[in-house]
Amino acid sequence: MPFQKVESEKLSQAVVRQIEQLILQGILRPGERLPSERELSERFGVSRPSLREAVAELQEAGLLTTRAGAGIFVAEVLGxxxxxxxxxxxxxxxxxxxxxxxxxxxxxxxxxxxxxxxxxxxxxxxxxxxxxxxxxxxxxxxxxxxxxxxxxxxxxxxxxxxxxxxxxxxxxxxxxxxxxxxxxxxxxxxxxxxxxxxxxxxxxxxxxxxxxxxxxxxxxxxxxxxxxxxxxxxxxxxxxxxxxxxxxxxxxxxxx
CATH class of the missing domain: 1.20.120.530 (GntR ligand-binding domain-like)
Structure with missing residues (x-):
């Protein structure tokens, strides 16, 4: 039978999906700065390690970028x-x-x-x-x-x-x-x-x-x-x- 056990989604994956959706819908725009890590973790209700894992995945996908001393930004994907x-x-x-x-x-x-x-x-x-x-x-x-x-x-x-x-x-x-x-x-x-x-x-x-x-x-x-x-x-x-x-x-x- 083609059924598999249901597994709970990792918190970091839930964060990834939500940020992807916000970018897809145009709510988060290219070049826009995201809130601080502390504020983001509070808004999502996840730990900082889970947030960092999500951000790293989105960076690897080319959707987010970090700037030293400036924070996390939506990548300039329109270019x-x-x-x-x-x-x-x-x-x-x-x-x-x-x-x-x-x-x-x-x-x-x-x-x-x-x-x-x-x-x-x-x-x-x-x-x-x-x-x-x-x-x-x-x-x-x-x-x-x-x-x-x-x-x-x-x-x-x-x-x-x-x-x-x-x-x-x-x-x-x-x-x-x-x-x-x-x-x-x-x-x-x-x-x-x-x-x-x-x-x-x-x-x-x-x-x-x-x-x-x-x-x-x-x-x-x-x-x-x-x-x-x-x-x-x-x-x-x-x-x-x-x-x-x-x-x-x-x-x-x-x-x-």
Whole structure:
């Protein structure tokens, strides 16, 4: 018969499974510092030797890392999603920007649709709270703050979709955006008319989610990202015209 004796789980394994789950669900984020060993052992209700055994196993698995004199951290696991060579390639070619936006439009449209269906009431409260902060930042004319909240807003929607594969994939994509691999997000928030349009678009997304309307949520996200694509294309076209105009100006100066 294919039955085996039931054995009680080691305490260290219970700790490992719980930390793995927190990382998988995106609750513990890459680079985040964990509480001290003493505090962790108290929270888990295990001895320090059991905790150390769990931490050692998670370190070996590449999920945790320790820094001398600093503590225990969640490993920067997102960095492995794309190789450094591919990231450099993305940053040097304009076509990657528009492929990135097309990918986001597809993935985030799906995430918004899922969030409208599957988000908990708390998920929607988080999204609504971030949007309220965006309104405050807009009133205070804080484009840098608005830009940061923009990323938080979109990630909150992805988290509310409750798909852990999508969550980690999109976190990796947003991490590259945060480091300016694709484009400078802050630039979109420096023109007053653009800022107002972006706020209205985020309002439409938030309202559709709060109403739990999957089709409207997806359409609002897709319209928002199509707008960003059009704005970036127009900006690139204007930059090319300005570059040609400067060359002509310099040439005219040499002729004088």
């Amino acid at each position: 492995s999603a794309f190789s450094p060579a591919l990231i450099r390639l993305f940053s040097r070619h304009d076509e990657a920007v528009f492929d990135y936006l097309s990918f986001r439009r597809d993935m985030e449209g799906l995430a918004a649709e899922r969030a409208a269906k599957f988000a908990s009431d708390t998920d929607l409260q988080v999204i609504g709270a971030i949007f309220a902060k965006m309104e405050t930042a807009h009133a205070r004319r804080s484009p840098d703050v608005e830009s940061g909240l923009d990323a938080e807003f979109h990630m909150a929607i992805i988290e509310a979709s409750h798909n852990v594969v999508m969550l980690h994939m999109m976190r990796s994509m947003f991490d590259m955006l945060r480091h300016g691999v694709f484009y400078n997000r802050q630039m979109l928030f420096r023109v007053r008319t653009t800022r107002s349009t972006l706020l209205d678009q985020h309002r439409a997304i938030n309202e559709a989610l709060q109403a739990r309307d999957p089709a409207a949520a997806r359409a609002a996200v897709e319209a928002h990202l199509s707008y960003i694509e059009d704005e970036l294309a127009a900006q690139q076209k204007a930059d090319r015209k300005e570059s040609v105009a400067r060359l002509r100006f310099e040439q005219e100066r040499r002729r004088l």
